[in-house]
Amino acid sequence: MIEIITIGDELLIGQVVDTNSAWMAAELNKAGFEVIRITSIRDRKDEIIQALENAFQRADIVLITGGLGPTRDDITKQTLCEFFNTRLVFNQAVYDDMKTFLKGRVCKINKLNEGQAMVPESCEVIRNPMGTAPVMWFEKKKEVVVSMPGVPSEMKYAMTHSIIPKLKEKLDTGYIIHETILVYNITEADLAERLSEWENQLPEEVKLAYLPAPGRIRLRLTARGRDNQLLENYIDEALRGLYDIVGDNIYGDEDLPVAEMFGNYFGTTGKSLAIAESCSGGYLAHLITSIPGCSNYFKGSMVTYSNELKAAVLGVRPDDLEKYGAVSQSVVEQMAMGARKIAGTDYAIATSGIAGPGGGSDEKPVGTVWIAWAGPDQKMISKCFRFGNNRERNIIRTSETALIELMQLMRAGML
Template sequence: MVEIITIGDELLIGQVVDTNSAWMARELNQAGFEVNRITSVSDRKEEIQEALESAARRAKIVLMTGGLGPTRDDITKQTLCDFFNTRLVFNEEVYNDIREFLKGRVKNINQLNRDQAMVPEKCMVIRNKLGTAPVMWFEYNNSVVVSMPGVPAEMKLAMTDEIIPRLKEKYEPGVIIHKTVLIYNIPEAVLAEKLTGWEEQLPDEIKLAYLPAPGRVRLRLTTRGNDPDALRKSIQKAVDALYPIVGENIYGEEDQPASEIFANYFRSTGKTIALAESCSGGYLAHLITMVPGSSDYFKGSMVTYSNDLKINILGVKPEDIENYGAVSRQVVEQMALGAVRIAESDYAIAISGIAGPGGGSEEKPVGTVWMAWAGPGNKVVSKEFRFGKERERNIVQTSETALIELMRLMKQGIL
């Protein structure tokens, strides 16, 4: 029903990441509108015109962002005039908005700013409260084309305050329900094989998608209709049927980062945590502290990258590093217990590994990571992982795995 067109050379050369279409698609889905296609085009009239003509043939609703600025490369308005067989006319209300917006910012309104008050005669103007380029709404053959500024804040305000409410009033969309199940430590192909029977039992109205990432897979279930309660019950019934199959590997039922799921869980325990990081280099602390309110439970992190710091700060025995290596069960367990002792925390996570691309051996190849989790009563659990050869990916996967594993150990009463 909906197509999105984003306009700008900067999108096509990688200078700017197109976050507009992703945000719009999420908001439209929540409102019950299904987005069928997203297209990015350059600031050339023929490209914009071709994209608009193609989208208008397929979709009832076409939403465009970009190309509405005051400079010569912003040609969307004239292209819309050609498409709708109309002309640009001066709009006094838009001009007054521009003058008010620029008051105190410029001494005089120049011709380029004044030209932004020229709008297609056949459009309905929606005022832009955060900028100078107005939003333009066109209707034809029970279809709608809306052109918005590419500035994210301006687009978002227009979408939430004006465009989505108007679209809902005009088209009365149904309901789209998404449910995302987060599964850890099962490769995508193995998971798909395990879930063959479960998939075959899914109702026809539920669509399933596998969304893999390092060390985890998101299962997204989607259904649509008019009865939200019935849709949610249908989705939840399918999710509940997953637990007897892969329940130990499920760590969440919302599409959230592992750090947010961990934050919600750990805050609910009323406990505190500290970290002793080596190969992750503080990235695990970064994940935790990116979530607001982490000071409620996070004591701090010791990035003991060198062996000397492992020995002098965390109390790791020098002979254990000598005999077993820094990447070993013996060392990470002492690191975790040292972190609990120094921070006076309830729990601790310790990490030591070979992130790569160098430093590996036949016994301990690149991607080898030892983790330990310490808890009350000096309990400690450790585990070896073998990740890949790419450094950044190893650091991210290590850090997320450490959080998910601690939740699992706590929920199962092991720690």
């Protein structure tokens, strides 16, 4: 079992977000290792030592990032010397690597840079071509400590090229299989209730995790054991049961963001898309254009927030805006038709709703959203959703639901 410790005052005051531990845990998990705890601590000698002592009560391997820079506040190296009862010694290979890395970057190597070549005598040095601080591997009986730089690119290179391969040589991790199923249009509580009996029948080697996000849920099945074929059989059987129960709510089986999944799907259809946005305010276009290659199918977006622009740009009838309001089936369908006509695309999406926190009514409370999808042969489908009273979530849910539903409608041959 592995514990991760990230070091740095900047992590605890919110100045820097700790992305290192999340990335490390994901990669270790893929490799079959179990991460049991992640701890962030300050650059304080006593806190580093206490964290190591506590970690070894739970784990055999501790991975550390941070505190290896050349400045006075970086004390991890000196603290590890004390913890392992060793001393710093000059390492020529580290010094040569540092000179190579800094060549052309600095005019001359100063004493602080030179200090990077001082390493604990008892550690195994893992050279770091991505920076100036080496990776240090310590072993004491069955306990292992690996200290890495906190710079993400340096840590990732070390983990990928050295540390994970070395850990796999040292430990027999068995097999681990992950399968992620993406579910939408159902609450976590309702989903858990529907899956209760199915979950109770899962083999003990298979565990289920619920990972909710606004409007959708990732279901992660994890199987661990020594027999890979048996684990695959368990997962396949579990998936068949899952699809039987909630197949209509499943929109994907790849652990990808909605926009990337949509791009992967729609990009293979050879069709084109335009959108007209009101309540989503351009966020839907942002999601689509965040994916490389979207220019092959996405023609553009019209953000028509006011009624005047809905009429002038998209051709929405002023009488319908007056009679039904902007948040209505009639208006959102006209928006979709107008966007498809203007852009000359195969498909179009339109959104109109009350994002909040104000503007709602008894008939149309905050979170009421209409989405329309226009397709070939004048096909049109529209739906009304009630998303809640959080403005940011409403914008995100509107945009992601628009993409998910279009994929589902096209797969079902309904649009």
